[in-house]
Amino acid sequence: MLKSHYKVLPTYHLIIEHHTGVLDMESYKKFKALLLNDTLYSPNYNYIINFKNVEFKIKPEEIKEYASSLKQNPKVFGNKNLAIITKTPDQTVPVTIYKMKQQGINQSVEVFSTYEVALQWLNSSLTAKELDSLFLKLKNQPSLI
Numbered sequence: 453m454l455k456s457h458y459k460v461l462p463t464y465h466l467i468i469e470h471h472t473g474v475l476d477m478e479s480y481k482k483f484k485a486l487l488l489n490d491t492l493y494s495p496n497y498n499y500i501i502n503f504k505n506v507e508f509k510i511k512p513e514e515i516k517e518y519a520s521s522l523k524q525n526p527k528v529f530g531n532k533n534l535a536i537i538t539k540t541p542d543q544t545v546p547v548t549i550y551k552m553k554q555q556g557i558n559q560s561v562e563v564f565s566t567y568e569v570a571l572q573w574l575n576s577s578l579t580a581k582e583l584d585s586l587f588l589k590l591k592n593q594p595s596l597i
Contacts, residue, residue, distance in 0.1 A: 455595040
């Protein structure tokens with residue numbers, strides 16, 4: 453079961469996502485629909501997506517279809533960077549497939565293993581300690597899906 457949370461941080465022009473459990477495509481699509489309908493959402497905000505505690509149950513063709521569907525959704529159009537945090541090689545494979553399918557969406561995707569390097573790449577003034585604290589708070593809230 454996937455447990456997912458997000459927080460929009462307008463001060464930092466940043467959206468953070470925290471996920472734990474088994475991630476399948478339908479659960480992730482439901483989660484993203486909630487985020488895209490948030491009144492604070494901006495297509496130009498950067499992202500930090502924490503997949504460190506996720507087991508992916510997604511087929512490569514599902515990732516390709518999802519990436520293609522994003523190109524049809526005007527709500528996601530904007531110049532942004534996505535820093536994806538992973539812990540294991542099994543998590544990196546689906547993220548890399550997603551990264552390869554991002555042409556035409558005006559976003560850059562990079563995979564990181566630490567918050568510090570991800571925040572540095574995003575040129576964010578948020579500190580790794582602050583980010584860790586935010587992730588801990590999100591983790592302890594009821595799941596959005």
